[in-house]
Each structure stands twice: as structure tokens, then as C-alpha cells.
Amino acid sequence: MKTGKGQALDVATSEAYARIDDFVALWYEHTGRISERFGNLDIALWLYCFAPTKDGAVFLGGLRLEMWQAFADMLGKWDEWGAESWTSVAPFTKEEEQLKWSERVFAETRKYTSDELLHMSLEYSKHGRLAPITCVIAPILSPEECMKDANWIDRGIFVPVSDIIYGNVMTAQAQYKMTETPPRTRWVCQPVGHANESVYARHLGLDAPELDQLKKQGII
Numbered sequence: 001m002k003t004g005k006g007q008a009l010d011v012a013t014s015e016a017y018a019r020i021d022d023f024v025a026l027w028y029e030h031t032g033r034i035s036e037r038f039g040n041l042d043i044a045l046w047l048y049c050f051a052p053t054k055d056g057a058v059f060l061g062g063l064r065l066e067m068w069q070a071f072a073d074m075l076g077k078w079d080e081w082g083a084e085s086w087t088s089v090a091p092f093t094k095e096e097e098q099l100k101w102s103e104r105v106f107a108e109t110r111k112y113t114s115d116e117l118l119h120m121s122l123e124y125s126k127h128g129r130l131a132p133i134t135c136v137i138a139p140i141l142s143p144e145e146c147m148k149d150a151n152w153i154d155r156g157i158f159v160p161v162s163d164i165i166y167g168n169v170m171t172a173q174a175q176y177k178m179t180e181t182p183p184r185t186r187w188v189c190q191p192v193g194h195a196n197e198s199v200y201a202r203h204l205g206l207d208a209p210e211l212d213q214l215k216k217q218g219i220i
Helices: 014-029 065-074 093-107 116-128 145-146 150-155 196-204 209-218
Strands: 048-053 055-060 136-139 160-163 167-172
Touching: 048 093, 055 093, 055 116, 065 116, 116 136, 196 209
Parallel strands: none
Antiparallel strands: 048 055, 055 136, 160 167
């Protein structure tokens, strides 16, 4: 039913993040599976991990079969790893398979710098056997580097927020902008008990004199 009226939702970042963080919460909710720690790998996905390089680390993303094959081909391992015979990424998601293949993958990524791997991925998307398909490769950046990244600046991900308690604070914003109903940051953080008086007033109907009296009596 369309009424023409909207509603403002006050959503805690931590609450929202728990619902999307690597689908761990949803996985447990639907299957009862607890996602244990699995190093730099993902217990449910392949290729999806952080890999060491000569000068740091990169994120690797090749969730589709063709992307995983492209990664192997990019490294010159198409024949050695038998990439042409792969028919699905499902077998690679098994824990023992991830541990075995991650050793092989990391041994290769350590031969290159993060920028070299990124360049290799981009070039493969243009000239590779499976082009334009390629593997996602993203260098791991420092917080300062992230805030200066042209992509995040253009999307307005990192912006200063004027907080009533802490002043101007650089904060990460929602990646979903919703043109007609854009999300906003009301505050960055609040000390414990900061909203007590408004809660007492709004939900318990206690006015200022009553609150003062309760404080004097040591009740609140």
C-alpha cells in the first residue's frame, strides 16, 4: 500500500554489519554451521582469500570457475594445474582442498609485488585466453591510502562527520546511496549512558524534576 509517507530508520552500524559480514550470521541461521577461523581463506568460497606478495598482500577473488581458471592461466599454470579439466569450483571449497591449493597459490603470488599482480590481472582481461574474464586482484592498502583512493573519494565513502561529542571525525559511509532516501550518520559514537535521559523521558514518561529526584535517591 502506497501512502506517500516515508519512515526514518535509525540503524546501528554494528547490527547491520553482522548481517552481511561474509554471510557468517546468515549461514549459521540457516544451516547451523559455525564458521571457524580459517586463516586468510574463506571456509565457504574459492578463490576468495588474502595472498602474500613480495611487498605485502593482495585480495584474490575468483568465485566463478572461469575466473579461477583465468588466475591459473595468468600465472602460467594452465597445463600444470590442469585448469582445462576443471568443471566447477565446488570441489575446491572443501577445507582440505583449500589448504592444498592455497599453498600452491601463495607460492606463486610471493614471486610478484602487489602492483605486478594487479597489472597482470588487467592485462589478462585484455589479452588472456579467457579475456575479458580475469581474476579480481586488489592490493591491501593502509587506512590513509584508502581515504585517498580516487574510487572511494568519488563515491563519498570517507567523509568528515561533525559529531556533537567528538567534533569532526572521518567516518566510512554506506556504499549504497539511495538517491531519494540517502543514509546519513547521526553520530559517530556515544559514551555509555549518554541517551539515558531521553530514554527515561520518551519511554517511561519521566520529566527532568522526577529524574533529579531519582538521582538524589540513588535509584538511577
